[in-house]
Amino acid sequence: xxxxxDPAPPPPSGEVPGADGRPTAPLAVxxxxxxxxxxxxQQHLLGKASPLRRLISGxxxxxxxxxxxPGTGKTTMASLISRATGGRFEALSALSAGVxxxxxxxDVARRRLIDGQQTVLFIDEVHRFSKTxxxxxxxxxxxxxxLLVAATTENPSFSVVAPLxxxxxxxRLQPLSDxxxxxxxxxxxxxxxxxGGAVRLTDEARTHLVAVAGGDARRALTALEASADSxxxxxxxxxxxxxxxxxxxxxxxVALVIDVADVEAAIDRAAVRYDRDGDQHYDVTSAFIKSIxxxxxxxxxxxxxxxxxAGEDPRFIARRLMVHASEDIGMADPSALQTAxxxxxxxxxxxxxxxxxxxxxxxxxxATAPKSPGVVAAIGEAxxxxxxxxxxxxxxxxxxxxxxxxxxxxxxxxYRYPHDDPDGxxxxxxxxxxxxxxxxxxxxxxxxxxxxxxxLGKLRSIIRRGGRRRSPPAQA
Numbered sequence: 001x002x003x004x005x006d007p008a009p010p011p012p013s014g015e016v017p018g019a020d021g022r023p024t025a026p027l028a029v030x031x032x033x034x035x036x037x038x039x040x041x042q043q044h045l046l047g048k049a050s051p052l053r054r055l056i057s058g059x060x061x062x063x064x065x066x067x068x069x070p071g072t073g074k075t076t077m078a079s080l081i082s083r084a085t086g087g088r089f090e091a092l093s094a095l096s097a098g099v100x101x102x103x104x105x106x107d108v109a110r111r112r113l114i115d116g117q118q119t120v121l122f123i124d125e126v127h128r129f130s131k132t133x134x135x136x137x138x139x140x141x142x143x144x145x146x147l148l149v150a151a152t153t154e155n156p157s158f159s160v161v162a163p164l165x166x167x168x169x170x171x172r173l174q175p176l177s178d179x180x181x182x183x184x185x186x187x188x189x190x191x192x193x194x195x196g197g198a199v200r201l202t203d204e205a206r207t208h209l210v211a212v213a214g215g216d217a218r219r220a221l222t223a224l225e226a227s228a229d230s231x232x233x234x235x236x237x238x239x240x241x242x243x244x245x246x247x248x249x250x251x252x253x254v255a256l257v258i259d260v261a262d263v264e265a266a267i268d269r270a271a272v273r274y275d276r277d278g279d280q281h282y283d284v285t286s287a288f289i290k291s292i293x294x295x296x297x298x299x300x301x302x303x304x305x306x307x308x309x310a311g312e313d314p315r316f317i318a319r320r321l322m323v324h325a326s327e328d329i330g331m332a333d334p335s336a337l338q339t340a341x342x343x344x345x346x347x348x349x350x351x352x353x354x355x356x357x358x359x360x361x362x363x364x365x366x367a368t369a370p371k372s373p374g375v376v377a378a379i380g381e382a383x384x385x386x387x388x389x390x391x392x393x394x395x396x397x398x399x400x401x402x403x404x405x406x407x408x409x410x411x412x413x414x415y416r417y418p419h420d421d422p423d424g425x426x427x428x429x430x431x432x433x434x435x436x437x438x439x440x441x442x443x444x445x446x447x448x449x450x451x452x453x454x455x456l457g458k459l460r461s462i463i464r465r466g467g468r469r470r471s472p473p474a475q476a
Contacts, residue, residue: 113145292324292328315348331374
């Protein structure tokens with residue numbers, strides 16, 4: 001872990017080179033920010049006088065839980081906090097450490113504290129610690145025997161015990177924006193620690209790398225490095241006679257061009273022709289919804305895969321599923337909306353890439369569910385009548401009668417309490433006079449609405465036997 005968190009200052013080439021003269025450490029490690037100013041994104045946590053900024057600058061002392069998706073800077077921030085405190089750094093992974101290892105680190109930290117030396121304990125994937133393992137940290141954290149910096153990709157409210165939560169600052173990191181990822185990529189291309197200007201990207205290749213990254217800086221740098229290695233190796237191969245093609249002269253050196261085909265070949269993933277701000281975004285989204293509406297589950301899953309592969313915001317997909325559940329399914333399958341809402345919650349609480357399974361499950365449920373436009377038609381026609389002025393007075397027997405003088409105005413007089421009837425339904429006028437007998441909701445014979453259709457006819461028959469009531473004159 002020492003090389004990961006406390007790398008030696010890099011030589012001009014960026015890293016100690018291997019036998020072939022190239023850096024040996026991964027590009028993502030070489031480009032890890034060394035100072036606060038090098039951090040890209042997370043500006044909501046790095047404002048002036050913010051707790052995280054104070055910690056990283058060395059002017060604060062509090063245990064923190066860094067919560068966010070992969071590749072957003074959790075390990076980087078842990079590294080900077082460790083350096084700022086000037087203390088000893090200890091790292092544990094929840095994948096391999098047990099209670100014994102946790103207690104051993106705490107014992108060492110306690111002895112160091114006697115000599116006035118603080119220990120920073122970094123725990124990656126802390127949500128994988130059992131309750132017993134997390135409880136073992138409580139006393140050390142509360143008494144600042146260790147300064148805990150824990151990282152998790154899952155919502156700590158559900159995966160970290162409450163006592164540990166209450167003793168720590170919980171800081172949520174956001175996925176990096178497309179602009180952030182572009183900055184990460186361009187810095188890696190030009191920085192001596194990175195590729196040092198040896199390559200440049202075409203616009204299409206850059207767009208593909210951003211889509212591949214999905215807000216994850218580490219993934220973007222890994223894909224960039226694979227693409228650059230492929231292009232550089234190809235150019236260095238003397239058996240290849242066309243290596244100069246596509247190279248760009250930049251003064252005294254030649255920068256090799258990485259195009260989208262190079263990226264596709266290096267990471268074995270085809271570029272998805274999908275512009276989140278252009279026609280493809282709307283076309284694919286439209287095809288996704290229409291495939292669900294048309295009950296073509298296979299096409300719907302295909303378009304879902306295209307959106308996910310292109311880096312579409314999963315919250316956008318979840319919102320479309322929730323809308324569709326009411327718009328095109330409605331009461332034909334009331335559980336469709338529940339499934340869509342549950343998928344949106346998984347997106348919020350778990351995040352990608354795991355949330356793609358919940359989005360797929362919801363897509364399959366909605367595509368195979370019986371369909372009905374009844375919800376849209378009902379509210380549409382009702383709102384059209386309201387807009388046309390058909391908003392007559394509320395029938396007197398339905399008006400609020402819980403205030404002084406209400407009875408003198410006739411409010412509530414003659415109201416029949418449905419629960420007094422064995423069937424729970426009584427003949428009674430509910431709609432304004434002008435709308436008595438108007439049907440807004442018309443169930444189809446599909447799915448659950450088949451049952452509603454039969455029941456609704458009986459309900460309307462009973463209710464409307466109440467006839468139209470004339471409003472009694474108001475009394476002075």
